[in-house]
Structures are given as structure tokens and as C-alpha cells.
Amino acid sequence: MTQERDQDPTTPYYDRPTGGWGSLKSVLKHAAKDRIGLGTLDTLRRQNKPGGHMCTSCAWAKPPSPHLAEFCENGAKATIWDLTRSRCGPDFFARHTLTELRTWCDHDLEAAGRLTHPMRYDPASDRYVRTTWGQAFTAIGQALRDLDPKSTVFYASGRASLETSYLYQLFARLYGHNNLPDSSNMCHETTSVALKRTIGAPVGTCVLDDFDHCDLMLFFGQNTGSNSPRFLHPIQQAVRRGCKIVTFNPVRERGLVEFMNPQSPTEMLSGRGTPVSDIYLQLRPGGDIAAIAGICKHLFDKGALDRDFIAKHCHGFDAFEAWIRAQTWDGIEATSGLPRQDLIEVAELYAKAKRVIGVYGMGLTQHVHGGDSVGMLVNLLLMGGNIGREGTGICPVRGHSNVQGQRTVGIAEKPELVPLDKLADLFGFDPPRDTGMTTVEAVEGMIDGTVRGFISLGGNFGRAIPDLARTEPAWAGLDLNVQIATRLNRTHVLAGPGAWLLPCLVRAERDKQKSGPQMVTMEDSLSHIHGSMGRRPPASRYLLSEPAIIAGIAKATLPPNPQVKWDDWVADYGRIRDLIEATYPDQFADFNARMTQPGGFYRGNSARERDWQTESGKAELTIPASLSALGGDPAPDAFTLVTLRSNDQFNTTVYGFSDRLRGLSGDRMIVLISREDMARAGLADGQRIALVSAADDGIPRRVEGLSVVPYDLPRGCIAAYYPETNPLVPLSLYDQASKTPAYKSAPVRIET
Template sequence: MVDARKNAPEQPPAGGWGALNATERQLARQKILVKGNRALLNMNKPGGFDCPSCAWPDPVKPHKAEYCENGAKAVAWEATAKRTGPIFFSEHSVSELRGWSDHALEDQGRLTHPLRYNRDTDRYEAVEWASALSEIGTINRQLDPDRIELYTSGRTSNEAAFLWQLYGRLLGTNNFPDCSDMCHATTTTALPESIGVGKGTVTLEDWEACDCLFIIGQNPGTNSPRMLALLHDMAKRGVPIITFNPLKERALVKFTDPQSPIEMLTGRGQAITSNYYQLRIGGDIVAMQALCKVVIEADDAARARGDARIVDTAFIEEHTHGFAAFADYCRSLDWNEIERFTALTRAQLNQAAEIYMRSKRVIACWGMGITQHRNGGDAMQQIMNLLLLRGNIGKLGAGACPVRGHSNVQGDRTVGINKTPTEPFLQRLDRAFGFTAPRKWGHDTAECCEAILRGEVDAFLAMGGNFFRAIPDTERVSAKVQHLKLTVYVATKLNRSHLTPGEHSYILPALGRTEIDMQAEGQQTVTVEDSFAMVHGSTGQLKPASEHCRSEPWIIAQLAKRSVADRAAIDWDALVADYARIRDKIEAVIPGFDSYNARIAQPGGFHLPIAARQRKWDTPTGKANFLFAAGMMDEDDDVPERPHYQLMTIRSHDQFNTTIYSYNDRYRGVAGERMVVFMNQDDMARESLTEGDLITFRAVAQDGLERRVSGFKVVAYDIPSGCCAAYYPETNALLPLSHRDVRSNTPAAKSVPVQIVAQSAGTPVESAPEVSEQTPEAAGLIAPLA
């Protein structure tokens, strides 16, 4: 059932009773209604466990219920009473399971035993830990380290990620594809060019002091719902919230705070966005430059009149480089072109710029609506240019705020998951562990996939995640995995990646964030870093799902003992017996972790140093840089007159990354299905489509390969003409590996050129000739399991 039409009646606010009901239903479905609610009261609290979902920071004084709907769903999904044990695998072959939906696979429950794939029977079978670890270690020792890939999920703790990178470098490789390569690596790569650091510059204290907020390409209602509580309070005190986003997202329109008894009783909620601008997909670069143009020209006029300046001249002169050239470029921009490329009017952009100019302390947030574009780094740098014009970096209440997705995706990078490690880092690592780490740069996610396609990978080891479902060109890459000598998946639940076994394949069951981690010297705490560079502890509270589940640090240490024990004098057992020893090593190798063990228990955690926050700029110029590419107007430079649409891949509200909690998307009015495409009504008329019609997507790619997926139901939606949206990962097969940000290799999943072809009832799926193995689900042939 779908009710998401452009002219549908006003939807109720996000949050409120709907969020509470959805939470309780999910806990009940996972058979942990009482246990789950008790666990949630310990989440995001000092001494409790950190949310396994998004990376929003914890307040110093948390609410009694310091969690959101999506965080509660993540806990329910992890703490479920359901189990996926050896009997399940004896009853279902890998070939059969490939026909199951993503939701059905994970909904079987927690993995309980180490598993080894038997190619003769096409089944995973239980194996003893000692045997599995010994066999994996033996194979790894025989391989060329350049042909080994070690993937890291953003849920991996600092301690596990640090040991993982150590293990990889002892093997002799810097091949560290990471989940951040698929989301915010653009920030990590392009932001330092502007301000010298690849992280945000704000804290919760700044959010409380700011007097204007820009949200650009970010949907907190689905991706970081705890952010809504702050937006609610900001809007209530009259702070303008300016949103640039192609889709009208319900949570950015109005939100009922579950912590407010009055709002819960009345159901009215608080209006969130004061000014909502639905720009065309890919129009962010020009939109931000248009705002800068208005500010600069207003400053020109003020200077001519002898009035107070609009731009912060003192800040610009002392702290920035390149302003004059950027200002001249913005002045030269033509309003007709600006309107054409953004789908916004001059009046709208003037309005947003006027609000910016009236504000003294501005924070700009962005998400994957910025980073997952071919020129995402350029778009992000225009956001920085806007902030720099009025000195909105390095002062209270102002700054840059990339909103990360997975709970420790930022921390993993900080502690060394990086294909291009710096020489100072490697030297400190060498000294701390008494070996010489490899200096040759390795692979990120896109480069790992390309190496697999070329036949240049022998082993793929994944610390969590669902790599082969999350990547672009999913079918092309997955079809090659069977030729790898070794695949190892450390996981809590079964997912589609596990159905791509190599010649030797293992699934190793890990503890979840919610569970008690008991090692030789007692219960252990791990640490994570949130989006605001705050590091804090996380201590599991629940009994492990199985006596055979092991912690990620323990698994890594055991693998290391069997494959690299002779390459450095490291007491792996001691490190794992008490994770404080791992943190001591992190402190010795990574700057900013002084007194690590003493500080992790303080409420809210401790803040890692961010030089730009102090207006210290670690750039070649020694200053913050106004950066732009002259003439760069759009994602494809040929819009809006073009024979195709820009597809934006999105999450549903009942989804986190590739984890599908259900087939509902309450905030977009979709129930019981995921194979939908959201389209502008004028575009539907142009294509002679009506709601409920089925279409086939055909990717418009320059590499000569055909990519098609079928079976998507048309839904009329409030989205600019020439744009459409559909759920990820069902659309990943459309996304070429080559279609990615030019700096970071982040897949451009928010702007995929596609053609839309009407599909008559019974039309078979048009599989691309280069795809040797297209799953029924990816092709849209099987009905979702509710």
C-alpha cells in the first residue's frame, strides 16, 4: 500500500506515538519486549552501551530514555531471541538462500556457531573455533599480502579496529576497504583541503549556542533521529533552520518529541524547517555559490555606501586564502544558469542568503546527499566557502558538521583503518610494536572491487558489515568472489555477503555492542568516536547470544597468533585479557588520546583535538582556503535538457544501511513493499505513467556495460522534475564502480543517471549480459517477505 502522493493531505509529525509504537512492535517481533525495554534504558548512558546505529553524540546529562526509534530497532535486531544455528544451515543451501530477501536472511536471528562452507554440499557447517582459526591462519600465511583485503564495518570499536589494522600491516598490506569509503570518505578527503581536518568542528555546546542552522543533503529523521531533539529545541527558541534537499522529508517538516508530555498528548508537534528548498539533484554546488554570490554582492554594496561590511574582513584577511578569486567567480555567475541548474528561483536563494547574513553564529550540516556525488568534494567545499565568508568556523555556535552514519565509522579511521597511512603514523606504529609496517598504499572499497574484477584478490576478510550487498555493481563483483581462495566474515547475523563464498569460506560469530564481553581479567569496555569527535566508553549489558560468540578483539588476536605471531613480539593474549592495554597502545600511536583509559568514563566522553576549531589550519597555505572549480555547474553538465533522470538512492525509515527491519516506510507513506520509485507527477505524465505502474531502470553509463533492474512501482512524490528516488540496496546493480567522487572514490549513489522504461505486466527482467549471477530479489522478481 502506498500513500505518498504530492497532493496528499498533510502528514502527521514525525516521532511521537508512531515512533513509540514502531519501537515496541519491533521489540515484540524479536521476542524481547521486556528484556529489550530494559536494555534501552542503559543505552547512550555512562556505564552503559553505545547505540549500535548512528554516530550522534551523547549529552553530558542524558535523558532517562536517551534513544531514538532507529536506535531501538538496532538494539532489537541485535538482541533478538531468534537464532540462526547449525540446524538452519543443514536445512538450507547457499543457493537457496540467495533467493531470500535481505530482510528474511537477517530476520532468522543471531549466528550461534563458527561456520565453514562445504562446497560439495553447498552448505555452511559448524566448525570448532580452533580448527577455523588454524585453517584461516594457514591460508593467509601462504598468500601474497598485496592480494589480501581487510574490510571494516563502522560498528567496529576503536579497540577492534586498531587491532585489525595492526593485523593487516603485520600481514604486509595496507588494503583496508572501509564502510566510510561508501559514505563520508568525501568529507575525510576534501574537507582537509579547505580547513586542514577531515572532521567536523562543532560540539553539542555549539549547537546550543548557534542562531542559524543549514541542513544540506541530510535526512535526520531516518539517519540520525536523536538529532531531531536538538532541532526541535532550536526551532522552539526561534532559530532559523534552512534545509536544502530534493525530497520533502517529514521529520524535517514537523516533529513530535516523545520526551514532551504536552506534545504527545496533543499530537501537534513542532515545525522544524523554517525554509525548505527542494533543489534539483546535483544542484548543490551552484546553490551554495549562489548564496555566496548574494553575500558578496551585498558586501560590495555595503562597502560602496560606506556601511558596515557583510563579510568578516578581519577573519578573511587573517585566516583565509583565495577569497578574491572566489568572489570574482561568484560575481560572474549568471542567475538564469543558477536557476536552471538548481531548480530554485532567485527569490528563494536570496531569501536563504538574507537569513544567513542576519545570523552571527551559523552551523552547516551535511550528509550523504553531498558526499555521494561525482563532485561531492567540490559541493562540500562550497559549503565551507559559505561559512568562511562570515567567519563561521572556530567560534562558539558556528562551524562545519558532517553527520556521520554508522556508530564508529569516524573512530575506525582515526585509529588507523586507512589505505594511505601517513609516515608519522607508521613510524609510531613501528616503535610501539617492534616491526616495520608496509609503506605501499593499499586499496579502498572501489579499488578493492576493481581488483576483484581483475582477478587480483586471493582473500577477503570482513570485520562486520555486508560488503558485497553494499557496493556498486553488486552482481558483477559478487560473481567473481567464488574464485577467491579465502573469504572470512565476522558477523552477528546472516546477510547476503555470506552467500558469496570463496574456495574456502568461514563465518565467525561475534558479540554485539549490547552484550557482556567477558575476558580473562574481567568484563570489558570498548570505545567509539561519534560525529563530533567525542570518544566515550561502551559496556555491554546483555547475556551473549551464544556461548560460541566471541568478541572482535579476541577473534583478531587469535587470527594473528596463527598467522603473524613470528613477525613481532606481541603478547596478543595480554592485549585481549584487558582492553585497557589496547588503549595504552592506541595512546602511544594516535595523537589526541592522552590519558585514554582515565578519560573514557567521563559523561559525554572526551573531545579529540580539532585544530580548525582553534582556527589553526593544517593546509599547505597555512590558512583556510576558498576553493572552487571554475565552470563546474552540475553533476553531469548537461541538465536539465537531457534524455534521462537523476536517481537518488535512499534508505526507508525502517532500514539502517543494508539492514531492512521491515517493508514499511512510515514517513513516506509506503507499507509492505520496497520496490518503488518516487517520481515527480509531471515526469510521470511525460512518460505516460500512473501510480502503480511498473518500470525498468536502465543505467546511463559510459563504460559500455548494460545495467538494468525491473519491477519498481511508480509512486507520485514531491520531488523536482528530472529527479527520482528508490531504495538502496535494491538499486545498487545500476551504479557503476566508475561513477564516484573524483577525490575519495565514494560511489555517487545520490545522483545516478538512469532511463525509465514502462514495464508491462509479465515483462521479464532484462539482465545485463555481463552479469553472470543476478539474484531474484535484485531483479525484482520475488515478493518481499513482510
């Protein structure tokens, strides 16, 4: 199927390949806007290569033999954004009150430039004012000592290195709590819970070489073109050797339709890209369970199963088969929004394939029953023995560059995921054993006043969370609000009397400590560990590294402990890696020796070896709560809202106002809706509307000033940008197993 044949030509779309000249022009535009120098070009040259700087954008794998340019369009934007010449220092804050800054849009706040000095909020002037690091550490330490540790939250955004993350979780536990939510709580925590339950390992099972051997890839809710474009290289190679690609997504994302390699002179000169998806099915939001059920139903009817694998390795198969056979095609078609014949066509491809990989993103996880959706994809793969063999597996594509690694080294609110006994032995203390707060629970605590202190290791928590109209006023009431950051963002201007803004180095900058220049490490989506060395001069001589900031706060907060050597660890990050190895010896053996290995070193995955660390000792086939992941059908006059990132965006960071790969640009306050639904709702192109929450909880939620844009979407589905429409996502709407907010399926109504 091709874009031209299936795309509604009366709605906006991008009619050229992903990558190609469009990608090159976009990078050049951003480079010119930020007036980059030779140092930035050198950083890009070294990006994602052995001994170089690991991108701060997505977590896609780094190949052992990198391309000439091993960065994508959005990776280049992230690096250019990090190394901007613009500065946001004391003079900036002297000119602007926080009341004024709260009227600025997200892009303009971050475009003010790199933060340069430690700052504290002064309520009398409503401004951030300059302070010293010593004053900041002393005051923050005193505030933490005055608070009940259980009333504080230590949040991590997903970009901090393994070294930083290890120190951060240790500080939290030495202080006395497990309140360590991170950005995984808002995206792939559903993965961690569902995969742990079904295959005994909380992360995906694939490695990069698997994409050289598979003959079918199934994509669910993953926008490769914008969110992980370097993935398009192995996809293109797979397609050229005959691998089939099937995509399930409510939105036609151009990256999985056609790709032109910007590093191929032949493709660039010919103007011809590589068609990607053989079949592209625009299912309804939350319809993945039903779609997979339809595929499984035909496979059962056909008898296309790996019976030997199932008998040896699977538990719960008979109950799952009975559930599938009880589902009707009418129910499957109505819930998925897809014709039976399309699902049978996919099932036939699956039956013929010898090696299948299931790939997914947040379109699968961010629903009330997102865990069931992941479980259904595992079920499908297990039916064919497609986990634990070369060229097979399940592959969640993670967002932030080290969000998976942070969980690996202990940033987790669940004490059972952390080797607490080893931490007790290494550092001579009794770690807290109670379950900490998730992101949702932390926000609930801010609203009801039980959370009194908040430390944020990067990120834009106040803008990324749901229910913004309810949560924004809570920030001013905190006794302590510490933001470790590189640029100004929306969360920073929601300050109260106890707010501190602490600027840190970016990963591309030189981190020199007492023992010399330091290297940091991170984990990619495929469980490989990579070293990263920054070489650019820091944006300000007043910046500190993240480990140094954490150590400074910890020393000012905690009583002395001869086994806790903050100064030694900051002086030489290799000593932190020694601690990580001592804590996780099976995964990080010879850590310091292996961290610069080309392609990274693999920390292993039990499920890849068919060692099922589940309660039954086998891979678990699970039965979903219903055919729909939505948690209930929307009211007749309601729509299902899917929140989207644009092509000029990474998470809450908005680099510009182009959404080229969807044929959109300029205004971010838009609502995408099918022409059929426009007619049903009596709407006109460009009409100004408001969206209001249709959640049945009595809490008013509303976003006004949105323009209607006709778009190729399934019936009953509308789409709008994240984070602008986050206020419409109820805090109570989350995956039932993981509490991941349901950003992809919020019920809303349209008001004209």
C-alpha cells in the first residue's frame, strides 16, 4: 500500500519521503537560526560514535560501524539546541518577572538560551536572583532536613547519565524515601510492568543484529520518522532484502511510508525513496488489542502455531486460545475499526514469516489497558516462537536517551526492582523498603498538599504531566522546589518561595573534575551501554555537572558516613562505575574497561535466552480485560483525543513550529479531525473551537482557541499537540497496571 493510494488527498500531508532534502534543509535552517560554529559541527561529526558524544535526544541504538553522519534530523536539532550561543543569565531575570514569563509560549521560554548561574526565587520582586552554589546547597540541605523525607519527590527526566542516576537514587534512599518517579512513568512504564509479568524481563529482547535477520516487522503506535529516525537505516536495509513491514497507527506517519537516505548520493540525486510499509492500517485509538486478536483468531483457525515452543515454554495458552475463539469478528472489526480481510492478510504474512519482530511506541502503552495491549503483542509473538531466537523479539522504542538506563541503576519507586541489600552492605545503612510514589501519585500529592518538596533532575515535569489546570497552582505552595536544568522552561516559572534553579552542563560539554576530563555512560533502547565524552567549552564558568550538583545537595543534607564518599565520586566518575558494577555485577562486569566498546556492550536479557523469570517459570500468555484499551467507549457525542509531538519537537521541547512530516506548520493550537467527523459535528475548516473533557469525574477541563484542520484520521478520533492539550487528560486516566497516563485516549467533546 502506498501513501498516494491511501492518503485522503483533500487533507494536509507530506508527499515526499522522510529524510532526504527535507531533513537536510530543516537541519540547515536550525543551524543558521542558532548561528552554530565549527565546534558544534565537530560535535555532530563525533555524535553517537565510539569515543564521541552520545545524543541527548532519542535512545535508539548506536551501531558498531557508524555511518559518516550518525545523527538524525532531530538529533542534530537537540545538539544545536544544547550548544546555542544564546544565554539566559541574571540580566535576563532582572528584566522579566515570573508573572510575565508565564505568558510566554514554551518555545520562547527555552529559546531564551542556556542558564548560566545558580538562581533562587525572590517572592518580593517576583524574579529569580543570582546566588552562589554554596548558598544554594546550604539552604536546600536545611530545607530537606526540615521536611519529612516521605513528603519529598526526586524526579528524573530520562537524560541523566548512569553515573548521575546511580548517585541520585542513592541520595534518595540515604535520605529516606523511594519516591523516584521518572519520565518512564509517563511513557513506557507500561512496558516495564507488562513485559516483566509476561516474559520475566522488563525491557525489550531485541539487539541491533536482529533487524538483519527478521522477515516481518509489526509496528504499533510508533512514529519512527520523528522520534527515532536513525532506526530508518536498518528498516530500509531490511525492506531491501525482502522483509515485510506492517504498521498499525491511527495517524499516517510518513516515516513508515517512505524513506530517502540523506547519506545516499544516488537516492538524493534521483529523488526516489524506499517504500517502507507493505500494509498500513489506520486503526482506532486503543484498537490494538482487537486488531491483534483478529490476527490470532485467523492463526488459530489456520493452525499456524509453533506447538513445540508453546508446549515447552508457554503457560496459559489454553485459556488464551479459548478467549480468542470466543471473540466475534463483528466485535473485532467494530473495536479495531479495521476490516476482517485486512487482519487476515496480516495473519497470512505472519504465518509465512520465519522470524518476526514486534515494534511499538507510546501509541500502544498510553491507554487505560495499555498493559493488556503489550501483553497481546507478546501473545502473538509467542504463538510463533518469535521471542528468544535470532531475528525475533519484542522491541519497545524508548524516548529519552537514558530513560531505560535510569531504571537499570535504581531510579525506581518499586523497592523490589532494586538490590537494596547490596546498597545496605556497600554504604552501611538501612534503605527504605516501602513503595514510593509514581508520577501520578506525586502529582496527586502536590494537589492535596502531602508532597512538600520536589527535586527535578532535568525535564519539564510541570508541563509534561496531565491535568495541568489543576496542578499548576500547586507548585507555588511547595516548601522546596529544586530544578536542575540547562534551559528555562514552563516548570521553572511556576515557582514559589522555596524555588531554586540550578544550571548544569549538557552532555556535549567538557566535564573536568579533579582527576581530569570525565566520561559518562547511558543505555540505549536495545540494552547496550555506551560511553560519552563531551569536548565543548561549558556555556558558563558557573555551571556544574549533574553528579557535582547531586553530591553538593547530598553533603549539605545527610550526616557524615565514612562509606559514602561524595567528593571522591565526583572527582572520578570511574569510581561511580565501580559502584554500579558492585551493585549489578552480572550486568556491568568490567564496566570501566568496556564502556567505549564500539556499538556498546550488552548487559543481557534473560528472556532473550528463553530463561523466563516469571512466577510459572514460563512465558505467560495473558487475557486482556476487554477488546478495547480505552477502558470504556466514549459517549456518543465525544471523541477520543490522541496527543502528538510535532516534527520540530522532542517531548516538551519545541524547537520550532514546523510539522513537516504531517504537512503542517505554524500554529500548534490546532485540532486534527477527519472530514467525515467534521461534517457530523458541523465544523468548518479553520473554525475556532474549544475542547472540553468528557471524563465522568465532575472536574471541568477545557482548552480554548484551537483551530479545526481536516486530516486523514479514523472516525471518532481527533489529534492535537502535546503538551498544549495535556490539560484535557485526567490525572485519573491511566494504565491500570502501571499508572502511565493515557495521553493517547482522552475522551473529549468539541464546543464551537
